[in-house]
Amino acid sequence: TLVGPDSDAHVYEPRPQDAAAMAEADVVLINGLGVEGFIERLAQSSRPKSAPVELSRGVATLGAAEEDHADEVPGHDHGDGIDPHAFQSVSNAQVYVRNIADAFCKSDAANCDAYKANALAYDAKLAALDVEIKSAVTSIPEGKRIVITSHDAFGYFAHAYGLTFHAPEGISTESEASAADVAKLIDQIREEKASAIFVETISSPRLIEQISKEAGVKVGGTLYSDALAGPDGPAATYIDLMRHNVMTIKGAILGS
Numbered sequence: 001t002l003v004g005p006d007s008d009a010h011v012y013e014p015r016p017q018d019a020a021a022m023a024e025a026d027v028v029l030i031n032g033l034g035v036e037g038f039i040e041r042l043a044q045s046s047r048p049k050s051a052p053v054e055l056s057r058g059v060a061t062l063g064a065a066e067e068d069h070a071d072e073v074p075g076h077d078h079g080d081g082i083d084p085h086a087f088q089s090v091s092n093a094q095v096y097v098r099n100i101a102d103a104f105c106k107s108d109a110a111n112c113d114a115y116k117a118n119a120l121a122y123d124a125k126l127a128a129l130d131v132e133i134k135s136a137v138t139s140i141p142e143g144k145r146i147v148i149t150s151h152d153a154f155g156y157f158a159h160a161y162g163l164t165f166h167a168p169e170g171i172s173t174e175s176e177a178s179a180a181d182v183a184k185l186i187d188q189i190r191e192e193k194a195s196a197i198f199v200e201t202i203s204s205p206r207l208i209e210q211i212s213k214e215a216g217v218k219v220g221g222t223l224y225s226d227a228l229a230g231p232d233g234p235a236a237t238y239i240d241l242m243r244h245n246v247m248t249i250k251g252a253i254l255g256s
Contacts, residue, residue: 002014002018002021002022003036003227004227005227005228005229005230005231005233005236006201006202006227006228006229006230006233007202007227008202008226008227009031009035009036009037009226009227010035010037010226011037012036012038013038014038014041014042018042018046019042019045019046020046022042022043022046022048023046023047023048025048025049026049026050026107026108027050027053027103027104027107028043028048028050028051028052028053029052029053029055029100029103030052030053030054030055031054031055031056031084031086031087032054032055032056032057032084033054033056033061033082033083033084033086034082034084035084035085035226039052050106050107053099053100053103054099055095055096055099055100056084056086056087056092056095056096057095057099058095058098058099059086059089059092059095059096060092061082061083061086062082062083062086062155062156062159063081063082063083083152083155083156085153085154085155085156085225085226086156087156087238088153088154088155088156088157088160088225088242089156089157089159089160090126090127090129090130090133090160090242091130091160092156093126093238094123094126094127097119097122097123097126098119098123100119101115101116101118101119125239126239129239129242129243132243132246133161133242133243133246134161136246136247136250137161137162137163137246137250139250139254140163140249140250140253140254142162143193144195144253144254145162145163145164145195145253146163146164146166146192146193146194146195147163147164147165147166147194147195147196147197147198147220147249147252147253148165148166148167148185148189148194148196148197148198148208148211148217149165149166149167149197149198149200149208149223149225150167150168150198150199150200150203150204150205150207150208150225151167151168151200151203151225152165152167153167153200153225153226154167154223154225157245161246163249166185166188166189166194167185168181168182168185168207168211177207182207182210182211185211186211186214186215189211189215189217190215190216194215194217195217195252195253196217196218196220196249196252196253197211197212197215197217197218197219197220198219198220198221198222198223198248198249198252199219199221199222199223200222200223200224200225200226201222201223201224201225201227201229202225202226202227203225205219218252220248220249220251220252220253221248221251221252222248223244223245223248223249224241224244224245228240228241229241
């Protein structure tokens with residue numbers, strides 16, 4: 001993995017050893033949709049054996065106008081209009097898994113049956129996870145399903161599961177919220193009576209702590225938006241990440 005645990009692919013600066021690793025790889029998998037801003041120049045310098053495979057290929061993408069939480073919220077700069085955090089919906093992750101299996105089959109046809117079988121087994125786990133998340137959100141009263149996060153990474157989660165997310169920063173952590181943006185968001189939090197506010201592992205907590213204090217909304221915990229935790233952390237796998245996020249949100253809102 002080039003961008004490791006608790007790291008931020010939006011702003012990652014590749015190292016010489018990353019180019020060497022990519023040059024030697026049989027398969028290069030990327031999210032795509034602009035998450036890895038460094039990947040094009042790294043591929044040009046390393047010349048991998050095959051072009052990077054965009055795992056988000058085939059998902060139903062969202063733009064600012066389509067996201068349930070994005071109406072007139074400050075700090076939502078979507079660049080080309082596409083939110084790249086497609087993996088925050090489990091149904092999209094199922095597309096990713098199929099794309100991974102296809103990439104492995106193309107690189108190693110002799111073992112394609114094994115890759116396909118593993119993909120089907122994992123797909124079943126993801127289907128169960130999707131049901132679990134929907135059940136957890138259903139237990140939250142509709143009027144309390146408004147939460148605040150550091151940057152705009154949860155549009156697909158909001159769209160798939162019926163929560164509303166607001167954030168002071170846009171889809172990339174490279175963007176910075178202005179004082180006016182923060183003030184507007186605080187007013188919106190008070191008006192809509194947001195139920196919880198969360199820090200993210202890849203973002204500094206200072207801005208969220210400031211908003212929490214001024215808006216009178218308690219910080220409800222830490223969410224994983226763009227990166228897994230380390231092997232001993234609460235979000236060491238994708239399934240762990242999604243389960244941790246929804247249970248953290250539910251616990252903060254319901255006080256359990």
